[in-house]
Amino acid sequence: MSLTVEHINKFYHEKNVLMDVTISFEPQKIYGLLGRNGAGKSTLLNIISNRSFATNGQIFLDGKLVNNSEGPLNHIYLMSEDNLFPAAMRIKDIFKISEKFYGDFDWELSQRMRAAFEINENLKFRKLSTGYRSIAKLITALCVPCDYIFLDEPVLGLDANHRELFYSFLIDTYEARPRTFVISTHLIEEIANLLENVIILDRGQVLRLDTIENILSEGKTVSGPQKLVEEFTKDLNVVGEEALGGLANFYISGEINKVIPENIRVAPLSLQAYFIQLTKGKKAM
DSSP states (O other): OOEEEEEEEEEETTEEEEEEEEEEEOTTOEEEEEEOTTSSHHHHHHHHTTSSOOSEEEEEETTEEOTTOHHHHTTEEEEOSSOOSOTTOBHHHHHHHHHHHHOOOOHHHHHHHHHHHTOOTTSBGGGSOHHHHHHHHHHHHHHSOOSEEEEESTTTTOOHHHHHHHHHHHHHHHHHSOOEEEEEOSOHHHHGGGOSEEEEEETTEEEEEEEHHHHHHHEEEEEEEHHHHHHHHTTSOEEEEEEETTEEEEEEESOOOSOOOTTOEEEEOOHHHHHHHHTTTSOOO
8 A cells, every 4th residue: 555645835825845745655664754944844744644735736545545535544644743632631542532533453552552651541641741742642653553654753752761662662563563654853863773765855845765775875974184084085976074173074975996095984874964964955965
């Protein structure tokens, strides 16, 4: 069951928020949706889940138009920063109403997650801290049976231990019941090892959609004394550079087919470094 976003545009008061966005999401994959503040990530996810409307363009699930169609929308779930649950509703009732909307709620998983996160299901949603509200929403997202789960800043307010616990549950449920997860977050390094595909948005446009393997295989970081690094990289495709105190990091796209001097270090380019260089406005890798 494939999900296709076709030529989506969104304008707010003549401002282009999304411009000709076309993405095909593959079944049973984990995507990272990356972008700087204001890149259009949340707007795109709200349009896909029918919480907002595109100015033009269409979204199809398994060939069926998603917009205002209950059947396809039942296969899509968005967990976001918005608190859509009534403030006076208890956590256990949030789970129950989610089951009524989507069916086949995974009560066994919710019990394990509640125990691991030590969250009281009898508490009202308004009584929870920001972190525990995120936890309640994450439990709901992982326990509904939808084929496409979109997580917009899912670890908001979570401490490091709780974030690691969430990532562990995400992998466990993905292996037990494969679905497509799309994670939008600024904590790029934390999720990098979870991802199979990466989408990078910048100023409302898709800059890159590829496997993380392809992206990471292209980039290199060349580090060392600044003058040596400049000399070594002068005939390479330099896409970004940083210098401090006589030392430098130069970011390279492509192969390095020459002997590496003793004082120069060449390392793979991390996903976060790739993202930063790509969205700085310099030439793409």
